[in-house]
Amino acid sequence: MSNAIETRHLRKLYRRRREPDLLALEDLDLHVREGDIFGFIGPNGAGKSTTIKILIGLVRPTAGEALLFGEPCGTPASRRHLGYLPETAVYHEFMAVGELLDVHARLAGVAPAQRKTRCQEALEIVHLEDRAQTLLRELSKGMRQRFGIAQALIARPPLLVLDEPTSGLDPLAQLDVKNIILRLKGQGITIFFSSHQLTDVELICDQIGILHRGRMLRCGNLRELLEDSAEVEVRFRGGPAQLPGREVLEQGADRVVRLPREESDALVDHLREAGAHLVGLQVARRSLEQAFFEITRTSGEVEER
């Protein structure tokens, strides 16, 4: 399967006059396969939006290269393949929904004969078909976000780039957007999106990249990210009810202890000597949220050292 997005050694340094220069991205290698949903997560200022802007061509990289379906980013040719939803979606507020969608269809090069159908189709996907005549300034935030997705879809692009699509939306609107993304996934569209909603990312994405201070800390599928835990879970029966320096959890007949991997051998030996019966030993399952905090915290500590 070929890559929809590929970046090699991408670097972005923002030169600033009154403050020190800001290194937004450093040596970013990214490979997003066609048909995947790629979730791009990281704290504020991690470089997510900069990466997206480089992919769109709004920002020029300082070094390295970025390709969309093999075309260098920033060229009109590369933008033929993508639909883009900006982070803070603001549109021409004096235009009607259908009118502005038509403008986007024309700019995207949709053939005149297909324009009306495409506009209708895009509005149906986001459930705004009855709002074609409404002015954009009269839409709610959630509706505007859905319009944003409609304009991104107008040319039926094989790649959608969504910058925090659920940001600032109420739970119902978030659910709407999430369902739309899941439906688009079913149509085989590659989706690259940044988000702070880690539970959504966990549910939707095939691949996840964790970005922190401009560097990609981890990238892989959910299982790889969650299994790559520094802790293991030891489950046993009988034996000591308490262990020095460890919290022992009672789960039915079992007792469970979590501890760093490198200490598990010693604990198992100790439990056997104490007459415990070992029931299981497994990598501790974490949520994406836990993994995210752990990975970014560890990275921060390493950098501070």
Added chain:
Amino acid sequence: MSPVLVLARLYITESMRRQLHLITLFLAVLMLVLPTLFNAFGMTGFDRVTKDVGLTLLSLYAVGMALFLGSTALPGDLEHRTLHPLLARPISRMQYLLGKFLGYLVVMGLSMAVLGLALLTALAVLGTRADPAVLIPVALSVLEAGVLGAFCLFASTFCSPALAGVLGCFLYIVGGIPQTFITFFLSSGSTQVQGAVVRAIRLFMPHFDVLHLKDPIVHGEAVPEAYLLAAVAYGLVWMLLFLLLADWSFERRDL
């Protein structure tokens, strides 16, 4: 329809619906037409005064709108981030700028046409024979607004809208000083260094006085056709130059 035309249409539609432009146009028309009421006092030669004042008003309107619209068009889109989804389309930044500029020119052209008609109407009410020559300075005001707007657009690619407006104002004032003034200054006791500075400054800015034909028209003097063509070509070259500079600067900017 090419992307440039689509974007121009978007600019025109937005501009009309925002109504700010329509309100200023309405006020300008009012100011043009009001003098006809004063003719009730029977002032001799009032038609010439109306022509003079009217054309001056038109020129000021064109310059004011050029400074305002030219310096705010791009920063407005940047500030409201309306340009991000547009630039994510398969269009170049040059096409975006050209679309915006073409829309601006059409809006200015239409506004000046309305004002020109209002002036002709005012003159007709005063009993003056409709003289189409009055429209020559009107058309040249559009061209002047084009040059100034293109400069402000260029300036707004690298500085704030306020500064772009101030720079545009400076360009208009210095570029509008008549050549006779400059010649007089250079020949009347200016040092060599002063002369060189003035010549250098004048060399790198458009001479708006070339486009100022109000006085000869008001006084009924004929303007040679060759001069008119040369003046239009001169304005168009400067406009193009500023647009190229705007594109050069905008292409390098992170958005």
